[in-house]
Each structure stands twice: as C-alpha cells, then as structure tokens.
Amino acid sequence: MITFAKNSLHVIVYEGEGSRPLDDRARCELVQALLEKDCSITSVRQRGPAQNGSRHEFSNTGMQTGVTLVLGRFESEQPEQAEDAKSGNQIRFLGIEGLATAEAVEQVESLRRQLCGEPARFWKPWFPVIDFNRCTNCMQCLSFCLFDVYGVSGDGKIKVQNQSNCKTDCPACSRVCPEVAILFPKYKAGPINGDVVDSEDVRREGMKVDISALLGGDIYSALRDRSARAKSRFSKERDEDRALKERLRCLAKLQQQMDVPPEVLASLPSLDEIRRRSEEAKARAQAALDAASRTAAESATKPDASVPSSLAPRPSPLAPQ
Amino acid sequence: MTDLPRILYCHCAYAQVVPKEVKQEVLARLTSAGVAFEAVPDLCELSARGDGRMQQLVEGGQLRIAACYPRAVKWLFEAAGAPLPESGVEIRNMRVEPAAEIAAALLRPASVPAASTASRSDAAETLTPHPSPLAPPQ
Ligand code: SF4
Ligand code: SF4
Numbered sequence: 001m002i003t004f005a006k007n008s009l010h011v012i013v014y015e016g017e018g019s020r021p022l023d024d025r026a027r028c029e030l031v032q033a034l035l036e037k038d039c040s041i042t043s044v045r046q047r048g049p050a051q052n053g054s055r056h057e058f059s060n061t062g063m064q065t066g067v068t069l070v071l072g073r074f075e076s077e078q079p080e081q082a083e084d085a086k087s088g089n090q091i092r093f094l095g096i097e098g099l100a101t102a103e104a105v106e107q108v109e110s111l112r113r114q115l116c117g118e119p120a121r122f123w124k125p126w127f128p129v130i131d132f133n134r135c136t137n138c139m140q141c142l143s144f145c146l147f148d149v150y151g152v153s154g155d156g157k158i159k160v161q162n163q164s165n166c167k168t169d170c171p172a173c174s175r176v177c178p179e180v181a182i183l184f185p186k187y188k189a190g191p192i193n194g195d196v197v198d199s200e201d202v203r204r205e206g207m208k209v210d211i212s213a214l215l216g217g218d219i220y221s222a223l224r225d226r227s228a229r230a231k232s233r234f235s236k237e238r239d240e241d242r243a244l245k246e247r248l249r250c251l252a253k254l255q256q257q258m259d260v261p262p263e264v265l266a267s268l269p270s271l272d273e274i275r276r277r278s279e280e281a282k283a284r285a286q287a288a289l290d291a292a293s294r295t296a297a298e299s300a301t302k303p304d305a306s307v308p309s310s311l312a313p314r315p316s317p318l319a320p321q
Numbered sequence: 322m323t324d325l326p327r328i329l330y331c332h333c334a335y336a337q338v339v340p341k342e343v344k345q346e347v348l349a350r351l352t353s354a355g356v357a358f359e360a361v362p363d364l365c366e367l368s369a370r371g372d373g374r375m376q377q378l379v380e381g382g383q384l385r386i387a388a389c390y391p392r393a394v395k396w397l398f399e400a401a402g403a404p405l406p407e408s409g410v411e412i413r414n415m416r417v418e419p420a421a422e423i424a425a426a427l428l429r430p431a432s433v434p435a436a437s438t439a440s441r442s443d444a445a446e447t448l449t450p451h452p453s454p455l456a457p458p459q
Contacts, residue, residue, distance in 0.1 A: 024353035125365035185393035194393025
C-alpha cells in the first residue's frame with residue numbers, strides 16, 4: 001500500500017507587488033523543475049485573476065493546503081515564516097534573487113524535507129476511474145478484481161476505494177466492464193484513456209465480457225493457470241492438459257486483448273488464494289446487488305418513491321449462481 | 322488579459338502519455354504570457370489522494386484546464402469528491418491537440434468564445450457522447 005505525504009508542498013512563484021519579475025525563460029525553467037519535484041505551483045503575476053497586490057493575500061491565490069512556500073525576488077526583507085489568517089496554514093518565504101534555477105530548487109527541496117518530511121514513495125498513479133454517466137452499477141468490476149480495489153459506497157454504488165492496490169499498467173477490469181465505464185487516464189489507447197466511446201467500442205467490450213463468462217468468469221485464475229503451465233515445459237501432457245489446450249489458446253488471445261502485463265501475471269497469488277479472493281469479491285458484489293434490490297423493492301412499495309436507475313440491480317454474468 | 326478565467330496546467334508526471342514537447346510548449350507559452358496560473362505535477366495523483374486543492378480549484382469560478390481527455394479529467398475530479406461545475410469549465414487535451422492551439426484557447430479573454438474544434442472527435446467539447454455540461458461556450 002502506498003502512503004502519501006500528508007503535507008504536500010505548494011509553491012507560489014510570486015512576481016506581484018514588492019518583487020522583481022523573473023525573465024520568461026527563468027520562470028519557465030523554475031516552474032517546470034518544481035513540477036518535476038512534485039510541487040504544485042501558483043504563478044502570481046502583476047495581472048490576472050490570481051494576482052495579489054500584497055503578500056498578505058496569499059490565501060486568495062487559489063490552492064493552499066498544507067505548507068505554502070512563497071518564492072520571489074523580493075524587494076524588501078521578508079519574515080521567514082507567517083501564518084495564513086484564514087486557513088491557519090503555515091507560509092514560508094524564500095528569496096531567490098541571484099539564484100540559478102538549480103540552486104533555487106535545491107533550497108526548496110531542503111525546505112520541503114524540513115517542513116513535510118521525506119517525499120512519498122514513488123507510485124505511478126495508475127488506478128481505475130469510473131464514468132458514472134455510463135456505469136449501471138452491475139458490480140462486475142467488483143466481482144472481477146481480486147485486489148480489493150473496488151468497494152461499495154454507503155448508498156450502494158460501486159466505488160474505487162483502494163487505488164494504490166491496483167496493478168500498474170493493467171487495465172483488465174476495464175475490459176470486463178460491459179458499459180466501457182472504467183477509465184485509466186494514463187492508458188495508451190481509447191476509449192479506456194477517456195477518449196470518446198462509440199458504439200463499436202461498446203460492442204467490442206460486450207464481446208469480451210462474453211468471453212470471460214465462457215471461461216467461468218474467473219479470468220485471473222485461468223491466466224494464472226496458463227502462466228504456471230508455461231513454466232512446466234517438461235511436464236507430461238496429461239489428458240486434462242489436452243482438454244485445456246483450446247481454452248488456453250483462447251486465453252492467450254484474451255490476455256493480449258486485455259493487455260495484462262507479464263509482471264501482473266507473475267505476481268498473481270496461488271490458485272487457492274485466487275479462488276478464495278474471487279469468492280470473497282463475488283460475495284461482496286452479490287451482497288451489494290441484493291441490497292440494491294431490497295432498496296428498489298422498498299421504494300416501489302412507497303407511493304412517491306423513485307429509485308435512481310444506476311442503483312437498479314442488473315443480472316451479472318459473473319455473480320455466483 | 323484582465324478578464325481571463327483561472328488556468329490550470331497538468332504536468333502529467335509518471336507517464337509518457339502526454340507528449341513532452343506539447344507539455345513544454347504549453348508551459349512555455351503560459352509562463353511568458355504575463356498571466357497568473359495554477360500548475361500541478363499530476364492530476365491523477367492529486368485525485369488518488371483526494372487532495373483538497375481539487376476542491377479549491379472547482380470553487381473559484383471559471384476554469385480552463387490543460388490536461389488530457391476531458392472525460393478522464395471530469396471523472397478524476399469527481400473521484401476526488403470535487404465535481405467540476407456544470408458550466409464554466411473548459412478542458413483542453415494535450416494528448417491530441419497542438420500546443421499552440423491549446424495555449425491560444427487558455428489565454429483568450431473570457432469574452433471570446435472557444436474556437437470550434439468540431440471536426441475532431443477528441444476535442445474539448447466532446448467530453449462524452451451524452452450532452453456535455455463541460456462543453457466550452459459555442
Ligand atoms: S463493471 Fe458495472 S459497476 Fe463496474 S464500472 Fe462497469 S458498469 Fe459500473
Ligand atoms: S489528468 Fe491526464 S494529463 Fe493529468 S496526470 Fe492524469 S492522465 Fe496525465
């Protein structure tokens with residue numbers, strides 16, 4: 001599990017009243033270097049909506065949570081530290097007159113360590129994002145995922161609850177969603193990356209669900225099976241192996257279609273563990289669907305009640321029978 | 322340029338999905354335009370940690386965002402518990418649009434409507450196949 005630093009550093013590159021402006025190139029280099037050090041930035045200029053006439057108005061610059069560091073070529077001495085009157089956030093000042101970009105960034109880094117601790121461990125933010133304009137709350141993603149990425153909200157809706165449990169670069173769950181409602185913004189291709197969904201996409205994704213249902217709805221276990229078999233090259237070909245051949249050919253294609261990275265296959269748990277987690281995930285999905293059914297039934301008995309269509313239960317090909 | 326809406330630039334760290342040259346050029350044009358703007362290392366990461374900055378961003382009135390596919394950006398804000406407002410938000414896609422076009426769109430005065438990009442399936446106003454609340458003003 002990845003933990004995030006609670007107090008991330010927000011840097012204001014201040015060029016308002018009481019400071020000398022940077023030249024364009026220096027400003028661009030500085031902002032880019034700070035972004036690459038994982039700082040969020042507000043660039044404050046003489047003009048524009050986030051502009052502030054005085055250094056006492058930093059709380060209006062838009063984005064302050066945690067610690068704010070104000071960088072600038074200040075014309076007069078700044079206090080080392082101040083507090084935002086509204087939010088109570090700590091504000092630090094750092095004069096960068098005469099500093100090269102690299103030196104300024106180094107000083108920011110050192111202040112950041114002091115103020116926020118060591119930066120959070122590297123994590124490529126790879127996780128599913130649900131398009132609720134498309135989602136029908138069928139819970140297939142929850143049934144499918146073995147890693148507790150999905151959960152159910154208090155009002156019975158599917159939600160992404162453990163983003164960092166998601167397997168980097170694996171978009172498999174988006175492939176089982178019949179509505180093409182699961183996005184991975186950093187995925188290479190559409191519509192999973194958020195590109196417009198067309199009717200051909202919906203048809204294609206629907207076919208993939210059918211394939212997963214054909215395979216018993218247990219794609220992970222089947223993929224694991226395949227991976228294990230690939231390793232035992234010298235094992236005798238038993239009858240059931242032969243019987244599996246056709247299924248495996250189908251799986252190879254499926255794995256390609258689903259774009260599951262080999263590292264993810266290699267990190268899959270044992271078959272018993274997969275079965276256990278899979279049963280758990282299916283049970284959670286079924287419980288959520290049952291709860292939605294009950295809510296729908298109760299609402300139907302009330303004269304005026306309307307149930308949001310997204311909460312209406314749908315038959316799920318992956319739900320246990 | 323005093324009637325500019327707020328501008329948010331996403332640097333899309335940790336992935337090569339937004340072409341480096343496009344990011345660099347958009348940033349260069351923003352930093353030399355004499356305007357204030359907000360920049361974040363990676364909106365995806367901000368969303369994953371439910372960063373309060375996303376809420377602050379949606380609360381401040383009109384907003385122009387340079388990031389990636391509008392549908393992705395919209396649901397990243399939603400996932401962070403900071404849904405984008407129904408109107409007044411324009412998202413430009415650095416994965417597919419040329420940098421010069423993006424910068425021009427970000428920097429045009431509020432009174433000038435967005436140039437039509439209707440010929441492109443991935444343009445800013447085609448957020449979803451459903452009627453889009455985030456479409457820029459026509
Ligand atoms: S699989 Fe079902 S519940 Fe999950 S995102 Fe898709 S439509 Fe929604
Ligand atoms: S929002 Fe888009 S541009 Fe920004 S980090 Fe995520 S994928 Fe990259």
